Amino acid sequence: MCRKKGRVVLVGDVGLNLNRADFYEKELDFFISTSYGPGRYDNHYEEKGLDYPVGYVRWTENRNMAEYLRLLAEDTVKVGPLIASTYSIDQAASAYEALENGADKPLMILLNYPQADESGALLRVVANPTARAAGSGKIRMAVVGAGDFAKAMHLPNLLTLSDIFHVQAIVSRSGSNATAAAKQFSANYATTDYQQVLNDPDVEAVLITTRHNLHASMVLEALKTGKHVLVEKPLCLKQEELDAIKDFYNSNFNAQDATPPILMTGFNRRFSRYARRIYELVEGCTNPMILNYRMNAGYIPLDLWVHTEEGGGRNRGEACHIYDLFTYLTGSRVTVVNAHAINPATGYYGRTDNFVATISFEDGSVATLTYTALGAKEYPKEQLEVFVDGKVLVLDDYKRLAIVGTKVKGIESKVADKGHKEELEAFGSAIQKGGEWPIPLWQQVQATEISFEVEKEL
Numbered sequence: 001m002c003r004k005k006g007r008v009v010l011v012g013d014v015g016l017n018l019n020r021a022d023f024y025e026k027e028l029d030f031f032i033s034t035s036y037g038p039g040r041y042d043n044h045y046e047e048k049g050l051d052y053p054v055g056y057v058r059w060t061e062n063r064n065m066a067e068y069l070r071l072l073a074e075d076t077v078k079v080g081p082l083i084a085s086t087y088s089i090d091q092a093a094s095a096y097e098a099l100e101n102g103a104d105k106p107l108m109i110l111l112n113y114p115q116a117d118e119s120g121a122l123l124r125v126v127a128n129p130t131a132r133a134a135g136s137g138k139i140r141m142a143v144v145g146a147g148d149f150a151k152a153m154h155l156p157n158l159l160t161l162s163d164i165f166h167v168q169a170i171v172s173r174s175g176s177n178a179t180a181a182a183k184q185f186s187a188n189y190a191t192t193d194y195q196q197v198l199n200d201p202d203v204e205a206v207l208i209t210t211r212h213n214l215h216a217s218m219v220l221e222a223l224k225t226g227k228h229v230l231v232e233k234p235l236c237l238k239q240e241e242l243d244a245i246k247d248f249y250n251s252n253f254n255a256q257d258a259t260p261p262i263l264m265t266g267f268n269r270r271f272s273r274y275a276r277r278i279y280e281l282v283e284g285c286t287n288p289m290i291l292n293y294r295m296n297a298g299y300i301p302l303d304l305w306v307h308t309e310e311g312g313g314r315n316r317g318e319a320c321h322i323y324d325l326f327t328y329l330t331g332s333r334v335t336v337v338n339a340h341a342i343n344p345a346t347g348y349y350g351r352t353d354n355f356v357a358t359i360s361f362e363d364g365s366v367a368t369l370t371y372t373a374l375g376a377k378e379y380p381k382e383q384l385e386v387f388v389d390g391k392v393l394v395l396d397d398y399k400r401l402a403i404v405g406t407k408v409k410g411i412e413s414k415v416a417d418k419g420h421k422e423e424l425e426a427f428g429s430a431i432q433k434g435g436e437w438p439i440p441l442w443q444q445v446q447a448t449e450i451s452f453e454v455e456k457e458l
Helices: 022-024 061-073 091-102 148-160 175-184 194-198 211-222 239-252 273-282 314-328 420-433 441-457
Strands: 006-010 030-031 083-088 107-114 125-127 139-144 167-169 189-191 205-208 228-231 263-265 290-296 334-341 355-361 366-372 382-387 391-396 401-405
Touching: 030 125, 061 314, 083 091, 139 148, 139 194, 148 167, 148 205, 148 420, 167 175, 167 194, 175 189, 194 211, 205 211, 205 239, 205 382, 211 228, 211 239, 228 420, 239 441, 263 420, 263 441, 273 314, 273 382, 273 391, 273 401, 290 314, 314 355, 314 366, 314 441, 334 441, 355 441
Parallel strands: 006 030, 083 107, 139 167, 139 205, 167 189, 205 228, 228 263, 290 366
Antiparallel strands: 125 189, 290 382, 334 355, 355 366, 382 391, 391 401
């Protein structure tokens, strides 16, 4: 059927019994079409909205659909003769029965939905009728980003700390997820609109647990409305974002009588009882310390969001925890940051989650972080060794602290204690009682800037 140098296009999933001679004789081109056109199954196109240039490919998935809709509107493509009947959405069961059991099976049946009132505003807030009022003295918190970690860790902890916090609102990109979380955790309302909680005078603080690339802009927006902010690590992903946050405080709160909203990054490890005990033992040490931290981080496929511009990579997204812990234990400013990564022989592993970082501090202490995705998941994830004044402190996976060189006993627990609940308590106490921030701003900035320096070296 093809002319000389013609084109054969396969549409659909069918058997391919191809004969080379049929193609060779006429020099035919053979193409396979994706179901909706170029862009289908491409995460960068479908999920991130990165379009193909017209000069590269004319008929993408979206352009195909746009053209089809145009042809329908002009009645060039005529589907009317194919429509056998139209059912109300309330009669959907009858419509499907007609397709399955009708004597003359129709080619097409339409479901008719009631028309929305276009004059009304789009509903972005759903009240939870089962929620109770916050009560006096409690901090009304909005949780922004109801992902797995927030629902497994932060929201349950907020409920156990009900003497301090009240979950006022849940914000999520998905309305159904926000509504379900609001019911589960007794929030007053659910919304998909971040501005709603920023404009809500009843919301005193926000807990931000979104994708990492959104942290900086959301933090600034909340601070500018006077809300206290607890943001999951990292604080931000770029130096200019960090500069904007520093400028907010430097420009607005230099006066003695000015009381700035509290900003706290979710560096929870410093709040664990293990880190607090180590701090007590090294505070006031005579000599500088050597700190060795090993993080057997586990493998994450390189195409997952953690490694993309949304996550910022594992150095900025997770290793910042350890840079903060080093800052907390030394209480000192950084002088030098060095980092070295492996060069993987295959494309399976990456450079940016297999590295060793060395950090020198003004007090003379030296800290190293070995961060790797090369290890076995059966091996414990984290270990810290502190060498100081004739003592060795060994922290094993936040389950056991061994102390060698002194009669002071160590501590241990059956499950890992990484300080998530304690960080919420510290945040709430700072709001209610005032005084020093749980993490001084300069330390939050320093941990973030260390991650930037390491990233440059990687």
